[in-house]
Amino acid sequence: MTMVVNDTVLSTGVGLDATVASDARIGAAVSQVPVSQSMVGRTTVLPRVETVGAHTRVVVDELRRFDLLKQLGEGGLGEVTGVLDNDIGRRVAIKRLRGEVKSATTALRFAEEVRTVGQLEHPNIVPIHDVGVDESGDYYFVMKYIDGETLESIIEKLAAGDVNYHIQYGFERRVQIFTSVLEAVAFAHTKGIVHRDIKPANVMIGAYGEVVLMDWGIAKRTGNALPDPTEAAPHKVGRRGTLFETRTGELVGTPAYASPEQVRGEKIDERTDVYSLSLLFYEFLCLKHPLESKQTLTEMLDAVQNEKVLHASGVSSPYQAPTPAELAWFTAKGLEKDPTKRFQSVREMIDRIERRAEGDFPIQCPITLSKRALYVQRRFIDRHPYFVMGALPLVVLAMLGAFIRTIMILAR
Secondary structure, eight states: OEEEEESSOOSSOOOOOOOOOOOOOOOTTOOSOOOOGGGTTOBOOOOEEEEETTEEEEEEEOOBSEEEEEEEEEOSSEEEEEEEETTTTEEEEEEEEOGGGOSHHHHHHHHHHHHHHHHOOOTTBOOEEEEEEOTTSOEEEEEEOOOEEEHHHHHHHHHTTOHHHHHHSOHHHHHHHHHHHHHHHHHHHHTTEEOOOOOGGGEEEETTSOEEEOOOTTOEETTOOOOOOOSOOOOOOOTTOGGGSOBOSSSOBOGGGOOHHHHTTOOOOHHHHHHHHHHHHHHHHHSSOTTTTOOSHHHHHHHHHHOOOOOGGGOOBTTBOOOOHHHHHHHHHHTOSSGGGSOSOHHHHHHHHHHHHTTOOOOOSHHHHHHHHHHHHHHHHHHOHHHHHHHHHHHHHHHHHHHHHHHHHHHO
């Protein structure tokens, strides 16, 4: 439907007031979300100029606000759909609760996710554009549409030996991507928010290299009394099985990426995210999850608590060199079963990664000793280039003399 607002050429503009309101409220005993009639059939509101022959007029096309494009993903509680916003003329993503997990508790959890992500204004966290109630009375929120692929998909292609992906995602590029994820989580921690579900499937790499941490649906705010959903969400079976999918109920999180204290149901803090981040980085470096051989939930949970992860430098791939030693030791520290032995904050992890770029990393084996020595030599050359250039002929002569002397000794 098209509404003609003004049949003449615009001079002073047109004022439009399209207020959408809802009195829906939810509480601990909510079983069904009420919906104001003003929310039903939400349509476009912005005017446009249309020229027909010699006449110019302003019209408002009362189109459906959102047109479905495709399903983007599904998690433990929510599902994300790509849609076209007909008002603004851009693609956006809409998240709703999955139909089979709707309840008073999950509705509260969903509302908390909106408020949580709404406070996390950071380049590496997807922003929320809008929130509302659809024709079915279900809450939804509108997010930025990220055109790219998940880190899980990238790891799969690297593990399969895709040459182009190995050219694009060398070890240093992987460090850059991981650092962006660290920055997102560190920012959330300053707001007192623990993600609890960090894994490759929840990291998006955009078409222009942007890195975004997604799905804050089970994030926990420090000191918030909001209970976790007690209903166990039906576990969809993805490509990697249910152990790599987000769960709610007795265990909240993804079994394959949960920390030992998380699977035991103990009180968690940011060191839980430290563990999951380290596991994500381990898989990104080695192209293999250390516990992917586990077949049952019992096996997985027991391994998370008791099985020591193989050192990353010992994991081989036919498509790449071994993991750099200093990065392997980095992941080993983050994957300590005892939280007190891990990095104590994500900011500490960032500091270690940044100092590593300058050759400043702990000496923990012969390889890290050798690399550290080489970095020291490089820094000396950078700081004293003219001295090195002046001394170079003497070094070459000394090496040549030693070579000639060795030949003479062998000739005798």
